[in-house]
Amino acid sequence: MPTVQLSKKALFSIIGKKVSDGVLKEKISMLGTDLQSVEGDIITVEVFPNRPDLLTEEGFGIALGAFLGVRPGLQTYRVVRSRKVLRVVKPLKAWPFAVAAVVKGIRFTDERLRSIIQSQEKLCTTLLRGRKKGGIGIYPLEKISFPVTFTSRPLEDIVFRPLDVQRPMNGKEILSRHPTGRKYGFILEGEERFPVFVDAEGVVMSMPPIINSEDVGRVSAKTRDVFVEVTGTSLHVLEQALNIMCVSLAEMGGDVHSVTLQYPSRSFCSPDFSPRSIPFRLGNAQKLLGVAFSAKEAKEALGKMGLALRGGRVYYPAWRADILHERDVIDELAIGFGYDRFEEVIPRVATIGEESRRERLRSVVRSVLVGLGLVEVKNFNLSSAQTQLVKPGVSLKLVTLRNALNKEFDVLRAWLLPSLLETLGRNLHHEFPQNLFEVGEVFRRANAGRGTGASVVEGERLGGVFCSEKATYTDARQAVDALARGLGLSFTYAPEKHAACIDGRAAKVACRGRRVGVVGEVRPEVLVAFGLLNPVSWFELDVEVLAQLVGLE
Incomplete structure (x- = not known):
């Protein structure tokens, strides 16, 4: 979890009240964050990932002020309409969205600059x-000419002087030579074009999500007005990030002004600070928490969390990213009420915990295979069509991701063999034999539909590979036989063709008339595609069918 350092002096200024270190230690912990230390003027806090609004000094001050009862209830900020325009023209498909705002009248100090950078x-x-989902840029407003354009260009055509560099560089040079370019260039690796901000005078402002221009993208203590932009892959997430940044700048005394975003298909203004709302039933909170809250108590408790209860709805700030469901509101109600005030009650129902039936099966499987000398691995559920289909030479219907960040992880895997072969390929520097197994999830489309609209069915498979100079079909077959004995089953084998296996060296595994899986020896062409030199034999079984056969489901 991220750790932030807060200035006690700045925090008291935001709250509007000084409190003792003892109160700080007590209340910060009760707010739902993990207090690390209070040393001198520095407060170190660990923030849970669901509360990104607490990552800023100002956001934390707003939340703590409400919790202390100094600034209770829903905080509001005014957005002044302006004529500033951001045009989105031919953006990169992998990085299509941009939102922006203008904030005026800020008096930056070294402390405030530190806070904004953090x-x-x-x-x-x-x-x-x-930065894989987005990046944030802040610019001195006086150095920018509007309208600003967010577009994409070939890397060779993006030329500007990046931060901390004395001469202009093109996009390729930035990605290969600049420290920030080398650090974050992987995010859009393989793209021929890159996102770029250009002002009305044709000046390149930045190359998101990599770096700003030294000439127009460096904020200093002399800066009074700023242009803030957030670009990336998800418009909703970008709006949340922009709102959090703008609220921080507003708490520094800035006036937030809107920017009109002109997309090819629509135009709208940002930021939008209008409160969001969610249905809320007090009876559900009473039942879940076991406390007979009155409407007044609930309103006061939610007010301490910066929320407002009006009728049958709870209103929350636009910069809160964690309110998704009524249960989130109930959690806020419990924190605001105080977990220390809940009466401890011994449950009337006594139950005995036990290992799940499916886990018992996994335990037997692991025991047998480890006893045979196999090593368990765990691979990603995300893969690529190249890995799942092209390299093994098979034809399957894959579940594709709508917002894949790169081509290496753009589908959900449909079987385990490609993942196991990739693992072998990444471990060529270790000695052989290498015998591996995995118990993992696989996914398939449940209907004939295409793309992300089709429903997805998740299954569980057991896969194993034997890789050495002398690996044969027999190795995999003997492991499957040992599994059958360990599970008290009797398997039958029937020859069958499999695209990934050598002809005549693959068999269907069955039990009591039901297909359990396949065992075989992998084709040399497939091994070459995965960079392997030694023979590989393989088995893959359906865990769900095994569980039903042994009576554990």
């Missing part, structure tokens, strides 16, 4: 997933 970095690390 907020920007922490939001990029958490909410924006290490």
Whole structure:
């Protein structure tokens, strides 16, 4: 979880009241964050990922002020309409969205610059997933000419002087030579074009999500007005990040002004600070928490969390990213009421915990295979069509991801063999034999529909590979026989063709008339595609069928 350092002096200024270290230690912990230390003027806090609004000094101050009862209830901020325009023209398909705002009248100090830099970095690390979902840029407004255009260009055509560099560089040079370019260039690796901000004078402002221009993208203590932009893959997430940043700047005394976003298909303004709302039934909270809250008590408790209860709805700020369901509101109600006030009651129902039936099966499987000398691995459920289909030479219907960030992880895997072969390929520097197994999830489309609209069925498979100079079909067959004995089953084998296996060296595994899986020896062409030199034999069984056969489901 991310750790932030807060200035006690700045925090008291935001709250509007000084409190003792003892009160700080008690209340910060009860707010739902993990207090690390209070040393001098510095408060170190660990923030849970569901509360990115607490990653900024100002956001934390707003929340703590409400919790202390100094600034209770729903906080509101005014957005002044402006004529500033951001045009989105031919954006990169993998990085299509941009939102922006203008904030005027800020008096930056070294402390405030530190706070803004920390907020920007922490939001990029958490909410924006290490910049893989988005990036944030802040610019001195006086150096920019409107309208600003967010577009994409070939890397060779993006030329500007990046931060901390004395000469202009093109996009390729930035990605290969600049420290920030080398660090984050992987995010859009393989793209021929890159996102870019250009102002009305044709000046390149930045190359998101990599770096700003030294000439127009460096904020200093002399800066009074700023242009803030957030770009990335999810419009909803970008709006949340922009709202959090703008509220921080507003708490510094800035006036937030809107920017009109002109997309090819529509136009709208950002930021939007209008409160969001969610249906709420007090009876559900009473039942779940076991406390007979009155409407007044619920309103006061929610007010301490910066929320407002009006009629049958709870209103929450636009910068809160964690309110998704009524249960989230009930959690806020419990925190605001105080977990220390809940009466301890011994449950009237006594139950005995036990290992799940499916886990018993897994335990037997692991015991047998480890006893045979196999090593268990765990691979990602995400894969690529190249890995799942092209390299093994098979034809399957894959579940594709709508917002895949790169081509290496754009589908859900449909079987385990490709993942196991990739693992072998990444471990060529270790000695052989290498015998591996995995118990993992696989996914398939449940109907004939295409793309992400089709429903998805999740299954569980057991896969194993034997890789050495002398690996044969017999190795995999003997392992499957040992599994059958360990499970008290009797398997039958029938020859069958499999696209990934050598002809005549593959068999269907069955039990009591039901197909359990397949065992075989992998084709040399497939091994070459995965960079393997030694023979590989393989088995893959359906765990759900095994569970039914042994009576554990």
